[in-house]
Amino acid sequence: MKLYYCPWACSLAAHIVLTEVGEPFDSESVDLKTKVTASGGDFNRVTTKGYVPALVLGDGEVITENVAVLYYLSTLYPAYGLEDALGRTRLLEVLSLVATEIHKGFKPFWHGGTEEEKAAASARLTALFQQVVSGMVSDYLFGARPTVADLYVFVMTLWAARFGVEIPERLIALRRRIGEREGVKTTLRSEGMVMPKNMREEG
Numbered sequence: 001m002k003l004y005y006c007p008w009a010c011s012l013a014a015h016i017v018l019t020e021v022g023e024p025f026d027s028e029s030v031d032l033k034t035k036v037t038a039s040g041g042d043f044n045r046v047t048t049k050g051y052v053p054a055l056v057l058g059d060g061e062v063i064t065e066n067v068a069v070l071y072y073l074s075t076l077y078p079a080y081g082l083e084d085a086l087g088r089t090r091l092l093e094v095l096s097l098v099a100t101e102i103h104k105g106f107k108p109f110w111h112g113g114t115e116e117e118k119a120a121a122s123a124r125l126t127a128l129f130q131q132v133v134s135g136m137v138s139d140y141l142f143g144a145r146p147t148v149a150d151l152y153v154f155v156m157t158l159w160a161a162r163f164g165v166e167i168p169e170r171l172i173a174l175r176r177r178i179g180e181r182e183g184v185k186t187t188l189r190s191e192g193m194v195m196p197k198n199m200r201e202e203g
């Protein structure tokens, strides 16, 4: 399996799962502006969509779209998923909320929005993060261990710290808890990510 990723991108969630699971996998970063991979390859030949994550399976199948990539990993590695039809549906429910509302809600911050657009986005994002918390069962979204949905939320909370978007206390705690996992630290290091100062100050 090979994961194409970019530091700070939503591909980080899948990268964490693959790192934590500990089975051999390949990874390569992509310059999202030029679509050139770290080894000089043309990323558009991996996927004409031109965005990460892209997960290439052993038989050459390519999975794109973070929801699909993460869902696939949760079926492969059940420790990151939920059992039974309702559980899997709940997982997809959160993954979809994050992908279509929260992830996209950060657009003004990543793509040069005006201050007004950023302020409106920030307020909406805080309300959406509150929605995530309202369904939270325990320390993690669905109980005592993080699923792929928690990891996607984790990435969004890193973006929130980076751009100064307020998030509920329970998600600050979730971010801290997930950030303390060895596999997560290893992944962040491997992507060369440095945490925003305001987050480091939270301890």
Ligand SMILES: N[C@@H](CCC(=O)N[C@@H](CS)C(=O)NCC(=O)O)C(=O)O
Binding pocket: 006, 008, 009, 010, 011, 032, 050, 051, 052, 053, 064, 065, 066, 067, 099
């Ligand atoms: N619909 C895609 C969007 C993924 C996406 O927006 N990826 C960003 C990084 S977080 C990216 O690669 N952007 C570069 C581009 O769109 O050209 C998904 O949900 O996976």
